[in-house]
Amino acid sequence: MYVVAGVSGQTGSVVAFSLLAAGKPVRVIVRSEDKGRAFKERGAEVAVLSLEDRDALAAALRGATGAYLLVPPPGPEVAGIIARGHRYIDGFAAALKQSPVDHVVLLSSVGAQHPDGTGPIAMLNYGERTLGALPGIRFTFLRAAYFLENLGGLLGAVQHAGILPALSNPTHAFPMVAAQDIGEAAAQALLHPPAQSQVIELAGPAEYSFTEVAAAFSQQLGKTINVAPVPPDGIVPALQQSGMGAEMAGLYREMMLAIDSGRVAFTGGAARHVRGKVPLSQFIAQLLGKP
Template structure:
């Protein structure tokens, strides 16, 4: 009798949070998984859990096509290179290579990480890279779900450390009392895994937020409760953003992209409900759970 080995789901981005969460969710569901890494050493922990490991460069068509071959579906991401002046151009190369490789390998379906605001054709800064990713993959004809995530809860982590030390939570989001959708990256990965396992035809869009919206004031209250000491909010004026981000080592182009994106978040140009074609999903992980897991244990 011939043994049957199911084709794997291939997962990119496992060195980041959403890819790792997607691969973890698939493995926990008993699915065959192939993780894609640039350095074989990065795949070792996944190999120990029973995953296959493929090595590929996101800008190399041959290695990408090989990674996509003989799979049930793929979770794809376009990591953004914030230290480079040509980060938008590199994102275009990654989008093009991913699309061409997926076609060449005849991938049956894709789930692609995107962002709320990708439906807007301008004024979104960094999110323009997600829009390009969507457009290039959408042109392939491969059934694709674009998973447009809300503001990552983990984006707060650098500011949380400051709040723990000083009692003040700096924020780029304004006004401090306005709540916006946020999502934990573990929920993004779980949603990606669930979408990969669905039988879908055609292209679809899913927006993903958390179980509730949060304002900077809410974030400060969560930290205050955990630390058992007062935490105040300090909204940073735009003129102070470059200094506040100095440790991130953004290129000039990346800083300009961040600035435009954040302005659009603050004036609601970026809005999770702006695309009538999107289906709304909600994760289950709260901001309290994210902070407890990452900083307060």
């Protein structure tokens, strides 16, 4: 039995459907019955609970040989974002102590090797250290690159103003990856568990700069999309204007500056480096609703 969290979001649904397509028994974790209906129709068990309820999570994990866990993204006005992430991780640890699982995939992030200076990624350093200390459980820490889905938040400016706000150096190419690739990599890790805990560094087929992203939008839209560099002091106001809360905007600014400085980067070494299949051009077409 495989237990999959986050199926209402961008990656967990891919994990669950991939495992079901492989003929594996799956139990999905959802907050309401209706969110689990599509998975139930495909033969999955449905466990209705909040990931913050460690006893309910332990019950859902009971009997599982593999699990996919992630810290759900906070709403725009959530306060205490890092502390919130720590509470989720502590809950995961408590649940796994009650119901040990042979192998757990945790959605982590590029840059999670650092305890600070990386914006919201810092909570995942805590996650890797806390969960990795649990005895008798193998972990795959799936350090995903910058989500291509983050570009969706810039779509209004692209379509209506013809500009792509660049929150980092416009010519700096760095790893990005689509949620589809993340879910598929997590499913493969569950289907082929490691002999011991591992780190997977997951990127897309190539690295991209915001200049290349603007060119991809230009090609798909048939008009020129110009890059509009956002200076560091303007990042927080720009994000708040787009609807992001002040605290998350500050953390996001720190993350983007850390990408430019090279602090948020893959480590190499003993980590497995995996590349996904979804290229930037395909993702942009999908984002714009093109077939």
